[in-house]
Structure formats: structure tokens, C-alpha cells
Amino acid sequence: DTEVTQTPKHLVMGMTNKKSLKCEQHMGHRAMYWYKQKAKKPPELMFVYSYEKLSINESVPSRFSPECPNSSLLNLHLHALQPEDSALYLCASSQEGPSGRGNQPQHFGDGTRLSIL
Amino acid sequence: GDSVTQMEGPVTLSEEAFLTINCTYTATGYPSLFWYVQYPGEGLQLLLKATKADDKGSNKGFEATYRKETTSFHLEKGSVQVSDSAVYFCALSGYTNAGKSTFGDGTTLTVKP
Numbered sequence: 001d002t003e004v005t006q007t008p009k010h011l012v013m014g015m016t017n018k019k020s021l022k023c024e025q026h027m028g029h030r031a032m033y034w035y036k037q038k039a040k041k042p043p044e045l046m047f048v049y050s051y052e053k054l055s056i057n058e059s060v061p062s063r064f065s066p067e068c069p070n071s072s073l074l075n076l077h078l079h080a081l082q083p084e085d086s087a088l089y090l091c092a093s094s095q096e097g098p099s100g101r102g103n104q105p106q107h108f109g110d111g112t113r114l115s116i117l
Numbered sequence: 118g119d120s121v122t123q124m125e126g127p128v129t130l131s132e133e134a135f136l137t138i139n140c141t142y143t144a145t146g147y148p149s150l151f152w153y154v155q156y157p158g159e160g161l162q163l164l165l166k167a168t169k170a171d172d173k174g175s176n177k178g179f180e181a182t183y184r185k186e187t188t189s190f191h192l193e194k195g196s197v198q199v200s201d202s203a204v205y206f207c208a209l210s211g212y213t214n215a216g217k218s219t220f221g222d223g224t225t226l227t228v229k230p
Contacts (some may be wrong), residue, residue, distance in 0.1 A: 004160075042206055042220035043161065056217065090160050102210035103149040103168040106218060108160035 003027055004109035006091050012115045015081060021112045023074040023091030031097030032074040033106065034066060035090040043090055049074060050097030081116045088113050119144040123207050123221035130197055130228050138192040138224045140181075140207035148211035150174075150183055150190040151218070155204045164192075164205070197228045 004025045013019050023032065031050045035043035048056035049068040063085075065077040074091055092106040124139040142150065149168040153161040165174030167183035167190065174181050179194045190207060207221040 006160075040204075040223070040225070042223055045217055048217070092160075103166075105151055105153075105163040105166055106161075108153075108162065110158070110160045 004091055004093055004107050006089075006109035006112050008112055009110070010113045010115075012117060013078070013081065014117050015083075017081075018077070018079045020078065021076040021089055021091075021114075023076075023109060024072055025091075025093040025107070026072055027093060027095075027107065028071075029093035029095050029107070030071070031094045032068065033092040033094075034064075034074070034076050035092065036085075037088040037090055037111070039088075047076075048097060055097060078114075081114075083116050086114055086116045119148070119209060119211070119219045121207050121209055121219050121221035123205075123224050125222075125224070127225040127227060130226070132199055132228055132230050133196045134228075136192070136194040136197045136201075136226070138205055138207075138226070140190045140192065140221060142188050142190065142207075142209050142219075144188075144209055144211055144219075146211050147185075148209040150181070151208045151210070152179070152181055152190070152192050153206045153208060153220075155206065155223075157203070161206060197226070199228045199230055202226055202228050 034046040037043045046060045047066045052068045067075040088111040090111045092108045094106045095104045120143045151166045152164040154164045165176045167174040170185035172183045204223045208218045210218045
């Protein structure tokens with residue numbers, strides 16, 4: 001069983017809709033991540049939160065808006081998405097964030113498969 | 118910048134065959150190295166890791182040794198099973214980019230009975 005829970009598992013939305021993806025972890029991890037993954041490709045980093053503060057934004061378009069309400073929760077708010085945004089969105093967490101040594105693995109959820117009509 | 122190069126796939130093997138998936142890296146300093154596996158319809162799972170030179174990571178019959186002299190971290194398994202069919206990603210992370218893991222392109226493994 002995955003220790004990082006993502007909801008919903010699937011989401012279909014139109015280009016004018018607003019929706020949110022949710023992620024939860026109860027491992028006490030200090031860093032949480034959003035990734036976008038296209039079929040047969042590696043995950044692409046979007047955002048990193050460290051101690052509930054946004055520490056990395058990989059120049060993601062503003063139609064994606066992250067939020068970290070507390071140390072266990074991470075949201076990704078979606079608005080006015082484009083068809084090319086259809087992908088698997090993965091949340092991950094790790095014990096350390098950008099200020100760490102980089103020797104801790106990331107724990108991934110099973111993702112939300114997003115389709116934009 | 119940092120980079121990870123994995124052998125191109127897909128790789129198709131018969132059950133009980135020996136598996137090697139090559140991974141080489143370029144990085145400053147002394148990164149930690151990871152292998153992740155992604156089964157169909159799931160997220161990535163950590164398979165094994167090594168944090169310093171000559172460390173061997175192992176899990177579920179898979180092994181990989183951190184070779185600094187050849188900047189490699191090849192994944193091996195002596196006898197694969199159908200259930201090992203998945204996509205395997207080599208990744209690194211280090212002091213200079215601890216918030217960002219650098220992933221290889223992934224290698225798709227299919228094991229036939």
C-alpha cells in the first residue's frame with residue numbers, strides 16, 4: 001500500500017473548468033512535490049514545498065496553482081487547462097527538502113490521471 | 118548540469134533470465150543514486166538506493182553497486198519473474214540539487230512466461 005494518497009485517481013475536465021488535486025502523507029515528511037508525467041517518460045518536477053513553504057517552482061504556467069495547507073496536505077488547483085496538460089500528476093514526499101543532502105528517497109502516490117477535453 | 122543515461126529499451130526477457138539495465142550518470146560532487154520501479158497504473162516506488170561509492174543497494178533480488186570510477190549504477194537481477202514487468206528509472210540527487218531528483222528516461226522491462 002502506498003503511504004502517499006492522491007485523490008481523485010482519474011479526472012476529466014473541460015478547458016474552462018476549475019478543479020483541484022489532493023495529496024496526503026502521514027509519514028512526517030518535511031518536503032512534498034508535484035510532478036507531471038507523460039506516457040513513457042520520466043516524471044517532470046513542477047513544485048517543491050519544504051516546511052509548508054514553496055521552495056521550487058519549475059517555471060510552471062499560472063494555470064497550475066499549488067497550495068500546502070499543512071505539513072500533511074498538498075493541493076494542486078487547476079484552471080483553464082490546455083489539452084497538452086493531459087498527463088499523470090504525481091505527488092511525492094521525502095524526509096528532507098532542498099536544504100538537505102539529497103540522500104533520502106522520494107515516496108510517490110499512485111497519481112491522478114488527468115484528461116483535458 | 119546533472120544527468121542520468123539509461124540503456125534504451127524496451128527489454129524483453131524470458132522468465133528466469135538474467136537482467137541488467139545499465140545506468141551511468143554525470144554529476145558534481147557525490148550524489149546519492151536510486152532505482153525506482155513503476156508498475157502499470159501506479160506511481161514510482163523506491164527499489165533500492167546507494168549513498169556513497171562502493172555501496173551496494175539490494176531489494177527483492179535486485180542489486181546495484183555505486184561505481185564512482187565508472188560513474189555507473191547498473192541494475193541486476195539473477196532470475197526475473199513475470200511480475201517484474203515494469204518501467205525502471207535510475208535517478209540521482211545530491212547536495213547541489215537536493216530538492217530535485219534527476220531521472221533517466223526509464224527502461225521498460227517485459228518478462229514473458
